[in-house]
Amino acid sequence: GQQLNQSPQSMFIQEGEDVSMNCTSSSIFNTWLWYKQDPGEGPVLLIALYKAGELTSNGRLTAQFGITRKDSFLNISASIPSDVGIYFCAGSRNNDMRFGAGTRLTVKP
């Protein structure tokens, strides 16, 4: 299956700071998705992207679908303590959906 490289692996930030994480792949995808997962729970969809170059926001979250269709980034602005968790990117094409390794975010009050 396709391999997704997600970075950084972990981040420790102060409350109020902005955060950026990204995913790259050697394969193209038709859809990029960003999820947040809390311990013991299923991933929760944050943002879905469908077009190359698309920039989409959801509150303090902004994500972009790369022009080459092989990458995507997620930005979180003005972080708050409840942003703590693991963020996963996922790429999807022809019903095949794969995940990056995740970015573990810690927010210090």
Place this chain on the structure above:
Amino acid sequence: DTEVTQTPKHLVMGMTNKKSLKCEQHMGHRAMYWYKQKAKKPPELMFVYSYEKLSINESVPSRFSPECPNSSLLNLHLHALQPEDSALYLCASTTAGGWNTEAFFGQGTRLTVV
């Protein structure tokens, strides 16, 4: 309604037991997925059903047997599992086809094999 419902939430089974995990969605999605997730790892694709037909099988051992009895239901039958099969099993659904849209996950079944 963007809900995917998985049952049971927790399951403990012996290596000789037979059990089933269930997943249900009523969003009209025609692609349904099973993922396995170990601690501190990403979800790992196991099976994909598209229009109730198995379209992807990631070389999963035969002790895991998926079934899609209709467009809303997805089962995962378990038999003769090993302790290393203990994990969070996640179900997801999305629109089927070359261009998938939003994919929603259930809360998962925490499986422990003893």
